Amino acid sequence: MRLSRYFLPVLKENPAEAQIVSHRYMLRAGMIKQESAGIYAWLPLGYKVLARLEKIVHEEQQRAGHIPLLMPTLQSADLWRESGRYDDYGAEMLRIKDRHERDMLYGPTNEEMITDIFRTYVRSYKDLPLTLYHIQWKFRDELRPRFGVMRGREFLMKDGYNFDLTKEDALHAYNRHMVTYLRTFERMGLTAIPMRADSGPIGGDDTHEFLVLANTGESEVFYDEAVTDLKLGDRKVNFDNRDEVAEICREFTTLYARTDETHDAALFDQIPEERRKVGRGIEVGQIFYFGTKYSEPMGATVQTAEGTQVPVEMGSHGIGVSRLIGALIEANHDDKGIIWPEGVTPFHVGIVNLKQGDAEADAACENIHDSLIALGLDPLYDDRDERAGGKFATMDLIGLPWRITVGPRGLKNGVVELTSRRTGVSEEMTPADAIARIAAIYANI
Amino acid sequence: MRLSRYFLPVLKENPAEAQIVSHRYMLRAGMIKQESAGIYAWLPLGYKVLARLEKIVHEEQQRAGHIPLLMPTLQSADLWRESGRYDDYGAEMLRIKDRHERDMLYGPTNEEMITDIFRTYVRSYKDLPLTLYHIQWKFRDELRPRFGVMRGREFLMKDGYNFDLTKEDALHAYNRHMVTYLRTFERMGLTAIPMRADSGPIGGDDTHEFLVLANTGESEVFYDEAVTDLKLGDRKVNFDNRDEVAEICREFTTLYARTDETHDAALFDQIPEERRKVGRGIEVGQIFYFGTKYSEPMGATVQTAEGTQVPVEMGSHGIGVSRLIGALIEANHDDKGIIWPEGVTPFHVGIVNLKQGDAEADAACENIHDSLIALGLDPLYDDRDERAGGKFATMDLIGLPWRITVGPRGLKNGVVELTSRRTGVSEEMTPADAIARIAAIYANI
Known part of the structure; x- marks a missing residue:
């Protein structure tokens, strides 16, 4: 591309509204333009990075056998009434009435819709395991959107959902996602550490967040420094081999690494003092196992080999694709500007x-x-x-x-x-x- | 892909709600699932076709030097008040209030936003010509959505916008888009005929629609049969050469081909009788030249070489990416199902x-x-x-x-x-x- 024919509106001045470096550089490098609070147009340079991230996410999901589809941005409120989350979700859900006064919403996540898709078509354990995912724009009506794309209102997310017969199968899906995420973030040039976390509004027992270390991170993190040396590299993974996948997860989650939500001071103190680190992290992904939390109220059941009906075991797994760009810049910059890792650079x-x-x-x-x-x-x-x-x-x-x-x-x-x-x-x-x-x-x- | 690991929920029965063959086959082949009236989830097979179409559109736009970016789905009402279209647009515009009671809307098109992006950054004729485009979900709150993805409410569109100094330059951009569209549709295996059309709510003097011949088309079309034999093929086009590009446009628009909106019975009668055809067509794209209709009210001006300020000359150019899948099936099927052209088939x-x-x-x-x-x-x-x-x-x-x-x-x-x-x-x-x-x-x- 010849710059004379490109559209790269760089700014000389530091924009007053940008409080953190990634926001500042994204504006100055002509990557984004704010359209409304927390809503951005991705200018050509920003869009190119976004497209590179999407491609990596797709490749790593499909390598593990996960199947892409695409759900719409707008959802009917009725689905969310079934799960009980329509009333729970609060003011962050953007509620919309169409011309016929039907209650709609701009999806902040898709557990209900994907569970409905599943129950519409799948009847038998023979069709399991199944993991479906999409990369789609979401909306959360944040009270105070800030930090550019790091806490925007309209944001791009990869969200994947596994459907399994047993808890054991679902935990294999959970582990499979952890390994795909490790490779995804490594290919982007990020050190993203899986940390045991709180499940929040998605629900469930098991959950890990992936955090990128950066001074501007919203979470306080406590970790064994040795965890930052772990690398998946290009080892070949057989995603059907449960033990192999579980062993990689053990490798990456045994050393202490937790957010303040789950921090355990006594355990932390057992780390050799020189490796004991307290810092800040940016959340770029999260995986959940939540069993039958959605399948039970929504009647998503399958017939077992013995002929009985059981609710399907599920989990959901997200990557904040647009927010990743902010995290990438927070972790890769100097006082002259951005320093893209080769895996995600807009131009080589x-x-x-x-x-x-x-x-x-x-x-x-x-x-x-x-x-x-x-x-x-x-x-x-x-x-x-x-x-x-x-x-x-x-x-x-x-x-x-x-x-x-x-x-x-x-x-x-x-x-x-x-x-x-x-x-x-x-x-x-x-x-x-x-x-x-x-x-x-x-x-x- | 092994089908045992894929998600392809084919239906044996004909769905009662589908009135036309493309809608019926998309449901039966497990390509889409209706989520609300006119809003569809793209199941894996449908999503694959959608992704193939997007890729072709991107490649052909970029071959002509057009630059991709990505604007958000939600827009502020204020921009539309500037152009005067906020009140004009009527009930098809999905109007939304956020938690702070600000007026937003789900974009049905992007003339206002792209004009605002342009005026924010571009000051000089030296930065022209410029054509920016994106492929993004749009929403039109149709009174009676029907025919599946052919007249949906949430739909995927490529919309591109050219910015030029003079009318002559803008008409070259118009012609350039016509040629990119010819190649785009040919690569998809479609015969899409450019027909002189009415400009409707976008406005402007010059506009052509691209229509795919199909019995279920919403428009009546009148054409010289010889027009269906024209092929761009793989001839190499220099998109900077105005005469070359204009000559291709002449080649494809000289033979009579019009919709009922612009039909001229006297001209039609001059076609040799055996080539005179009346049929139906599905609109899959449209190009517009509209001069300063948006740049003037919105103050999108550039400085000329002589130092004066002039409003920029513009046009907009759309392809209905999701609707194309319906058109493709209407034009390529038999009583057993779909027959994909090689250029767009989900699996080879x-x-x-x-x-x-x-x-x-x-x-x-x-x-x-x-x-x-x-x-x-x-x-x-x-x-x-x-x-x-x-x-x-x-x-x-x-x-x-x-x-x-x-x-x-x-x-x-x-x-x-x-x-x-x-x-x-x-x-x-x-x-x-x-x-x-x-x-x-x-x-x-």
């Missing part, structure tokens, strides 16, 4: 032309740009007639992890400069080597 | 095992399934323990364009059967040849 590499209009520099940039595209990569070429300083500032702000700088002086020696946004380290090399290096960096991402 | 090929549990048949099916996936294809393997007749009926109903049938008798002779859903013609060949044939069919799609 920036190309800065130090002397726009210089025939040789222009040709070298065009060639690098087109070669990268031919390799399936997505470069952003700053081809504007601007000073080099302004171009560098824009690249630093929008946070592309790699930058190729092209100027007449370097080209005389046959070289361009490849710079890492994270380390700031630059290396000179031929254009062909720079292209090859970028291709190698993204080959496994 | 079905694999039917005639004797589940037969070691050789099972192994052959598994091998074909895995080989197709290794080639980047997406097969659906019916591995259920069902009679062959039931498996064939399901495959015919869900409409995969190709089927590989595997049975012990054929395998004795080293062959499987490859069947075209559209022609019904079957051929025997080795499993390896069947795989190669499927790969060749999808190589250019």
Whole structure:
């Protein structure tokens, strides 16, 4: 993409309304524009990151055999009356009347609707196990929306629901989700720690939250520092193998890591003192096992092999896709701007032309740009007639992890400069080597 | 995908509420479930088709240099008061009050919001031309929603907006959109004819609708039969070349083709009688040039090279993504079910095992399934323990364009059967040849 043809409205000034760094940088980098309190338009750069996150979430869910569908944003109030949550949910539920005065609502979550879909079609234990999920916009009418997309009102969430015959099967689904989430967040370049949590309005016995460590996090967290060294990496997981999946969960949940809701000071004190950490975390995902909490009142039963009818065992599992972008920036930035992890960066590499209009520099940039595209990569070429300083500032702000700088002086020696946004380290090399290096960096991402 | 692990709730009975064939088959094939009047959940098979359509729309828009972003579903009423449409729009606009009693609405379209985004950031003619688009859920509170996703209330639309300095530039954007739409619909396997139309509530002078011929269409259409032979094919288009783009538009809009709104009987009568056709059409897209209708009242101006301020020239361009699925089925079905064009089919090929549990048949099916996936294809393997007749009926109903049938008798002779859903013609060949044939069919799609 040539920047002269793109829409990247970066701001020089710090917006007064932004209290935290992710909100500030998202506004300044032209990623979002507030449309109403807690409701944002995703400008092209922001939308690109959102789409990358969605793709990772889809891939990791489907790798575990979970099946995508798409439920609507608006729901009938009747379903929520069946579960009893219509009255419980309070003012955060956006209640709507249509032209026929029917009670509707903008879905804040989908337990009721998915349970209704299940009971409409599934009759037999033979159709289990089943996990359905979607990525859809939700609405929670927060009293005081703030922190940009971190606590917005209209937000994008992945929510998945498992349906199983037995509690044991449902706990396998729970574990399967934990492993998919570990890989999802790792691919995004995040250290997200599963912590035992409180179930809140979803209900249920077992629940873990995934928290990204960041000073601006809303939750106080207590953890054994060794937990931050755990990595799933690219180990191959057989999601049908219960023991294998359970063993990974044990590996990631044995070391102490809890939010203030479930913190146990006595247990915490058993950690060697040098590894005992107190910090703050941003919640980016949560998994729940809640058994028959919805299936029983809503009559979602299946016939067992013995011919009896039993309510199906369920859980639900969410990832805050839009909020993740805030968390990513909170965990990856410096005082010049965002530093995207390679797995989620909107463009793979920036190309800065130090002397726009210089025939040789222009040709070298065009060639690098087109070669990268031919390799399936997505470069952003700053081809504007601007000073080099302004171009560098824009690249630093929008946070592309790699930058190729092209100027007449370097080209005389046959070289361009490849710079890492994270380390700031630059290396000179031929254009062909720079292209090859970028291709190698993204080959496994 | 193995059907035993998928969620495909096909119905044997014809649902009473479905008046047209696309609605009937979408319900029967387990593609959608009605959640409220005119509001549908997209079950896995339906969601897959929707995702394929979205991908084609994105690719063709971006090929022409149009830039994706994502605006929210809910909008503030204030923007619509500025353009004067808040009061004009009537009962089809879903009006909402949030917890602070602020007037909101569920966007039925986005001219106001995109104009506001533009005026917030763009100041100079140097930033033009610019075309922004998104694919987002919309809501129109239809008095009588019907025909399934063809006239739903919550629907998925691609809407794009061009911003240009002069009328001439804006008409080039209009033409560019026409060409992208021609390719988009062709890739979906549709013959969608651009017809001069009425502008309706969007406003403007120039507008074309794209209509798919189908007996159940809501519009009466009058056309020269020769128009249905026009094909864009895979010719390479330089979207910056105005004459080239305009010439393609002339090619596709010179032959007579109009809806009843703009029909001219005298012109129609000049067509040679044997090519004069009257039929019905389903609207799947519309493009508008409307100049300064929104930019003027909303103050979206740019500075010209001469230093004066002028309101920006605009147009808007929509594709009814969810409704397209209805149109696709209306145009591609028989009495057994849907017949998907290869460009949009949810799975590329079905694999039917005639004797589940037969070691050789099972192994052959598994091998074909895995080989197709290794080639980047997406097969659906019916591995259920069902009679062959039931498996064939399901495959015919869900409409995969190709089927590989595997049975012990054929395998004795080293062959499987490859069947075209559209022609019904079957051929025997080795499993390896069947795989190669499927790969060749999808190589250019």
